Amino acid sequence: MSAASRFAAITTSEPPAGTRVLFRTAVVLGGSVAGLMAARVLSDHADHVLIVERDDLAALDVSDEQLAADPVGATGPRPGVPQGSQVHALLPSGQRQLERFFPGFGQQALDAGAVDPPPGTNRFYMDGELRDDPPTGPAAQALISSRPFLEALIRNRVLALPNVRAVHGRAEGLRIENGAVTGVRVDGAEQDADFVVDATGRSSRLSDWLEADGFPRPPMQRMGIKLNYATQLFQRPADAPVWTCISIANPGPGKVARIGGFTPIEGDRWTMLVSGYADDKPGRDADEYRERCVRDFPAEFGRVATGSAAAGEVVTYHQADSRRRDFHVLRRFPARLVAAGDAVASFNPVYGQGMTSAMLHASCLSEYLRGAPALDRPALSYFADVKVVVDAAWQVSTMADLALPHVDGPYPRGYKMIQRISGLIFKASMRDRRINLRLGEVTTMLAHPSALTSPGFLLRAVAIGARA
Numbered sequence: 529m530s531a532a533s534r535f536a537a538i539t540t541s542e543p544p545a546g547t548r549v550l551f552r553t554a555v556v557l558g559g560s561v562a563g564l565m566a567a568r569v570l571s572d573h574a575d576h577v578l579i580v581e582r583d584d585l586a587a588l589d590v591s592d593e594q595l596a597a598d599p600v601g602a603t604g605p606r607p608g609v610p611q612g613s614q615v616h617a618l619l620p621s622g623q624r625q626l627e628r629f630f631p632g633f634g635q636q637a638l639d640a641g642a643v644d645p646p647p648g649t650n651r652f653y654m655d656g657e658l659r660d661d662p663p664t665g666p667a668a669q670a671l672i673s674s675r676p677f678l679e680a681l682i683r684n685r686v687l688a689l690p691n692v693r694a695v696h697g698r699a700e701g702l703r704i705e706n707g708a709v710t711g712v713r714v715d716g717a718e719q720d721a722d723f724v725v726d727a728t729g730r731s732s733r734l735s736d737w738l739e740a741d742g743f744p745r746p747p748m749q750r751m752g753i754k755l756n757y758a759t760q761l762f763q764r765p766a767d768a769p770v771w772t773c774i775s776i777a778n779p780g781p782g783k784v785a786r787i788g789g790f791t792p793i794e795g796d797r798w799t800m801l802v803s804g805y806a807d808d809k810p811g812r813d814a815d816e817y818r819e820r821c822v823r824d825f826p827a828e829f830g831r832v833a834t835g836s837a838a839a840g841e842v843v844t845y846h847q848a849d850s851r852r853r854d855f856h857v858l859r860r861f862p863a864r865l866v867a868a869g870d871a872v873a874s875f876n877p878v879y880g881q882g883m884t885s886a887m888l889h890a891s892c893l894s895e896y897l898r899g900a901p902a903l904d905r906p907a908l909s910y911f912a913d914v915k916v917v918v919d920a921a922w923q924v925s926t927m928a929d930l931a932l933p934h935v936d937g938p939y940p941r942g943y944k945m946i947q948r949i950s951g952l953i954f955k956a957s958m959r960d961r962r963i964n965l966r967l968g969e970v971t972t973m974l975a976h977p978s979a980l981t982s983p984g985f986l987l988r989a990v991a992i993g994a995r996a
């Protein structure tokens with residue numbers, strides 16, 4: 529099957545049918561977005577699902593009702609997910625998977641305080657030019673909240689499942705016997721496991737654990753992006769004319785690449801991001817932050833930053849690289865073991881792909897477990913599907929990042945031509961509704977990137993883009 533048809537199967541909204549119990553105990557290492565989604569899938573296939581998380585999830589326990597009653601105080605960033613204080617947009621493809629695995633999720637999230645901005649309140653700027661036709665249809669974002677708020681909503685649903693339980697502890701290794709995982713080591717003690725998911729994030733130690741047991745490490749690809757983030761929260765009046773604003777400034781002669789955005793979140797607030805690359809580093813000083821908003825971004829940013837009360841300090845974050853671990857190339861790998869989420873691939877966050885990718889990995893896991901898997905062999909078909917998801921996200925994000933002057937590869941074959949055509953597609957998307965819609969479906973992971981390569985689409989995009 530082609531990558532595009534696998535992608536279509538993985539991104540489906542169809543409820544997972546034909547599930548059956550395959551394991552007594554499945555263990556998920558890491559209780560963040562990827563781990564929670566994997567646990568949801570495993571709850572259909574195991575008598576017991578155990579989530580091992582180094583942060584104490586019991587201490588974070590907060591009901592939907594508490595979130596609704598106190599959206600500002602009920603939840604917040606936690607140490608195990610240090611990026612949690614930064615802007616986190618959930619792409620529509622991720623929203624679809626949430627709805628698929630937790631029917632009713634979208635409405636319940638809105639009831640608890642997540643935001644669906646009123647029509648006509650979104651703005652999108654490319655190189656300072658306002659797009660006349662903001663995204664509509666499936667690619668328009670409709671469920672916005674802070675990252676800890678979204679995670680709490682997902683956690684509530686997963687931990688309410690009768691066969692899922694979380695334990696507080698640090699995973700330290702695996703027990704592998706006769707080529708299959710049979711247990712995990714947590715805080716020095718052994719826990720039996722019939723199936724294990726590593727969802728411990730981009731600093732996962734799985735490669736070390738594999739090597740220690742005589743298995744090859746998955747090769748890692750990195751792209752040095754040197755991304756600098758700074759996020760601040762502001763109070764949002766109910767009658768604000770603009771609720772969401774994204775600004776992308778591409779690099780060019782005398783121009784510095786900068787991406788910024790503000791979105792409404794629970795508790796009548798905005799979360800605002802300004803970013804820079806390499807030596808362009810927004811700092812923690814609130815005055816300097818305001819100055820940047822006024823100087824480097826469209827006027828809406830300055831209006832929010834100077835006209836609204838701050839609802840917190842400026843919080844910075846640096847990400848040195850995008851990285852992917854190519855598990856799919858390994859032929860020697862323990863049976864009954866998979867990895868998901870950032871433990872497989874972590875991208876430049878400005879494209880908002882991470883949580884959605886984690887949700888699509890959960891969909892891959894569901895496909896694998898519903899497909900009569902050979903459980904005494906490595907989960908090759910799972911990793912083949914995950915590759916399809918990672919390739920799709922990697923292609924979109926790294927192609928844009930390769931245009932940054934400080935990024936020095938690795939370049940894919942035909943890079944110059946692809947870059948030129950992508951530039952024309954983006955230009956055309958500012959003028960043409962059909963192109964904008966199709967591009968939006970690809971960048972929000974609803975459609976496979978090959979949707980941008982049909983001859984009819986390309987001809988139209990090149991013709992319109994060249995005139996723009």
Ligand SMILES: Cc1cc2nc3c(=O)[nH]c(=O)nc-3n(C[C@H](O)[C@H](O)[C@H](O)COP(=O)(O)OP(=O)(O)OC[C@H]3O[C@@H](n4cnc5c(N)ncnc54)[C@H](O)[C@@H]3O)c2cc1C
Nearest residue numbers: 558560561562582608611616617699729869870877882883
């Ligand atoms: C600055 C920034 C902004 C981002 N913005 C967006 C965005 O807008 N949209 C988006 O979709 N994504 C975004 N992301 C990516 C997103 O945060 C991740 O892709 C997402 O959290 C999925 O990650 P995960 O669950 O795989 O890992 P993580 O969220 O990193 O979680 C890993 C979990 O494993 C636990 N853990 C780690 N080691 C152990 C251990 N040994 N034992 C037990 N537990 C362990 C940790 O405590 C944590 O709970 C952003 C990332 C960054 C850095």
